[in-house]
Amino acid sequence: MSPSLTDPHAQTYPAGLTIKTGRNQALRAALASDQFLIAPGAFDCLSARLVEKAGFGAVYLTGSGMSMSALGAPDVGLMTFTEVLDRAKRIADLVGIPIVVDADTGYGGPLNVVRTVREFEKAGVSAIQLEDQAWPKKCGHEAGRQLVSTQEMVGRIKAAADGRLDPDLVIIARTDARSDHGLQAAIERGQQYAEAGADVIFVESPQSREELATVGQSFKVPLLANMVEGGRTPILPADELSRLGFSMAIYPNALTRLFAKAGLQMLAQLAQDGTTDACKAQMFNHRELWSLFEYEKWIQTEERLR
Numbered sequence: 001m002s003p004s005l006t007d008p009h010a011q012t013y014p015a016g017l018t019i020k021t022g023r024n025q026a027l028r029a030a031l032a033s034d035q036f037l038i039a040p041g042a043f044d045c046l047s048a049r050l051v052e053k054a055g056f057g058a059v060y061l062t063g064s065g066m067s068m069s070a071l072g073a074p075d076v077g078l079m080t081f082t083e084v085l086d087r088a089k090r091i092a093d094l095v096g097i098p099i100v101v102d103a104d105t106g107y108g109g110p111l112n113v114v115r116t117v118r119e120f121e122k123a124g125v126s127a128i129q130l131e132d133q134a135w136p137k138k139c140g141h142e143a144g145r146q147l148v149s150t151q152e153m154v155g156r157i158k159a160a161a162d163g164r165l166d167p168d169l170v171i172i173a174r175t176d177a178r179s180d181h182g183l184q185a186a187i188e189r190g191q192q193y194a195e196a197g198a199d200v201i202f203v204e205s206p207q208s209r210e211e212l213a214t215v216g217q218s219f220k221v222p223l224l225a226n227m228v229e230g231g232r233t234p235i236l237p238a239d240e241l242s243r244l245g246f247s248m249a250i251y252p253n254a255l256t257r258l259f260a261k262a263g264l265q266m267l268a269q270l271a272q273d274g275t276t277d278a279c280k281a282q283m284f285n286h287r288e289l290w291s292l293f294e295y296e297k298w299i300q301t302e303e304r305l306r
């Protein structure tokens, strides 16, 4: 769904120079509706712009994608709060759709969580995802994740709920318990996180369709499914996830994987042919690429202010 946003300057200034309001409410409304919300992942302004351009109702800022793109490192807990915040700010300035940010563990104790939530909120983010891993965190589809106690994670959620500036900011609680402690433990944790005030529960890496169905039947609050191509969870179509009881799905690195593979194929072709001609059909030309970033509007604005 497209959010209805109040942006008094949107007609005059290009995106990137306008303040977007109404996103938190738009995300809440999407979650409360019976429409299934798909939030593809983005790791920078270009990928976020593509998600918006394709008409999705929300974009997911992927921690792992940001780590790969900003640091050249996999998701092993190296991205700092301020590095993620910087990306979130730039992306929130650019796109008008609601932004869900992967805030990992919240980066410390309760006071850190409060600061994390507020800074992301001020940046323009509409949903914060916190997980119950110990630092350094790891990808939910890899081995070797350590969990904090349920109590400590409940504290993170309470700090987020207490600290948010706008009551409409959505708190997504993720549990990584499935892989080492079993599905039941993950569901029990998720239920306690919902009781503590999480708006959406994200059970990481269910391992089969049956497990997804069990998760889908175990909660009263909205549920998020994480579609990691090649990961531990089967990729199911959105309508099936919806039937199983999920309200939204993220595709954190679908674009990352596509960019990497398509990019490498194009480079191999260039190395072989000495020209990019064979790849032209897969590329935007110069003008088309600039149009994605409202070049015409930037120039008109500059002319008007001269």
Ligand SMILES: C[C@](O)(C(=O)O)[C@H](CC(=O)O)C(=O)O
Pocket: 041, 061, 062, 063, 064, 065, 075, 102, 138, 139, 140, 141, 226, 228, 252, 253
């Ligand atoms: C959701 C996730 O935390 C992310 O960083 O986007 C990752 C996704 C991925 O590694 O592709 C995850 O742990 O599932």
